[in-house]
Amino acid sequence: MTEQRWFHRRGELAEAGWETVVDERTPGWEHTGIRVGRLESGTSLALEGTGVERLVVPLSGSFSITRIEDGVETVTELNGRASVFDGPTDVMYLSAATTGKVTATGPGDSRFLVATSPTDIVRPSVYMPVEEVPVELRGAGASSRQVHNFGRKESLDAARFIVVEVITPAENWSSYPPHKHDVHTPGHESELEEIYYFEVAPTRDAPAGVSEEHAFGMFSTYSSPAGDIDIDARVFTGDVALVPFGYHGPAVAAPGYDMYYLNVMAGPDPERSWLISDDPAHGWVRDTWNDQQLDPRLPFTADNATEDAE
Numbered sequence: 001m002t003e004q005r006w007f008h009r010r011g012e013l014a015e016a017g018w019e020t021v022v023d024e025r026t027p028g029w030e031h032t033g034i035r036v037g038r039l040e041s042g043t044s045l046a047l048e049g050t051g052v053e054r055l056v057v058p059l060s061g062s063f064s065i066t067r068i069e070d071g072v073e074t075v076t077e078l079n080g081r082a083s084v085f086d087g088p089t090d091v092m093y094l095s096a097a098t099t100g101k102v103t104a105t106g107p108g109d110s111r112f113l114v115a116t117s118p119t120d121i122v123r124p125s126v127y128m129p130v131e132e133v134p135v136e137l138r139g140a141g142a143s144s145r146q147v148h149n150f151g152r153k154e155s156l157d158a159a160r161f162i163v164v165e166v167i168t169p170a171e172n173w174s175s176y177p178p179h180k181h182d183v184h185t186p187g188h189e190s191e192l193e194e195i196y197y198f199e200v201a202p203t204r205d206a207p208a209g210v211s212e213e214h215a216f217g218m219f220s221t222y223s224s225p226a227g228d229i230d231i232d233a234r235v236f237t238g239d240v241a242l243v244p245f246g247y248h249g250p251a252v253a254a255p256g257y258d259m260y261y262l263n264v265m266a267g268p269d270p271e272r273s274w275l276i277s278d279d280p281a282h283g284w285v286r287d288t289w290n291d292q293q294l295d296p297r298l299p300f301t302a303d304n305a306t307e308d309a310e
Contacts, residue, residue: 006221007231010238017045020240022195023052024118028244031193031266032161033116036238039063039104047100052118053159054094055151056102057262059084059199061110065092067100067125076127080106084199084260085167086302088133088148093156095125113197115151115264121159128156137298138174143285144295145174153272161266162192162274168217168251168259169297170203175219175249177282181265181275182226182245190275192267194248196241199260204304206256212237217259221248235259247279258300 005028008020015021023033033052036059037045047054047067056065058080065076081089094100096119104110134149149155151163168174184191200215219241221231226245233241235251253259265274278286 003230006229006242006244007233008240008242010236013240019238020197022240022242023116026242029193029242031117031268032195032264034195034197034240034264035114035116036111036197037102037114038109038111039102040109041104041107044101044103047094047098047102047114050097050099051120052116053096053123053161054098055115055156055158055161055163056092056094057113057115057163057165058089058091059111059113061104061108061112062106063110063112064103064105065094065100066103067094067098069095069098069125077105079130080110081302083201084165085201085258085300087300088130088135088150090130091128091133091150093123093126093128093158095122096120096159097122098125113262115161115163115262117159117161117264117266119159123157123159126157135299137294140289140294141292142171142295143173143176143289144169144298145172146298146300152274158272160272161264162272163262163264165260165262167300168253169295170253170258171255172295173250173252174259175251177285178220178222178247178249178279179276180224180226180245180247180279181277182224184269188275189277190267190271190273191269192265192274194243195264196243196251197262198235198239198241199237200235200253200257201237203256203258210256215257217254217257218250218252220250221246223247
């Protein structure tokens, strides 16, 4: 049975104009957060208060980021993307000394996500163009997926959090083998709480008229020695899973539907690193990938989306 404390449907965590809000006020939560906003062209949502680092990630549409830092106002344009299934996007990191707002600049409804982590450490605000986003094609066969590593230690000088996004083609498995990062073991495992934000859509070759509303995948999290947890859920666009501890995975894209999720991770460890331990019962699966090819549907790009539409 899915634990409602750790799994939330779209809109259940709405607050003050935001579709979803997770932060240190969320029961049982401390180190990470997200805000998901939907805006009409020309409208804005404020990024209030200092003492929190932020990464602004366009989900659909383009945006203008106005930030105030040391009394100076700066405006940065995010080109964004039409859909999370069009490959990576440019992103904007905002330091913990910054306030500001996000304004939609494209036509129609636009959607964006702000990954957050409370911190007194101030790192420089920085714009990352899409050309600089590291794209990793991970796994093989039915475990092939595409990872955008814009918020890893190697690519972003953040204070605390790690932020990545993953595209899993229909019928494929990701976050697999099930793994955990809930005990600090130097050189072997990090202690990180984690947020999963999901979007799911019909495949690009789905018949016209297939409803995005019904697109779904599956997600699982189960207990480890660090704590008891049980998530076994069908996931739809806008759903959020919180993983304070435990083995998490798989995330499975149902036939006919591609899956996207964005992860935010942070914890109390002195180092900002992502070290995991596989469930010993399933870690052997990684070795089976050696004789398999990468899924030929990868990578997902905006160009591929245009070709499929034609």
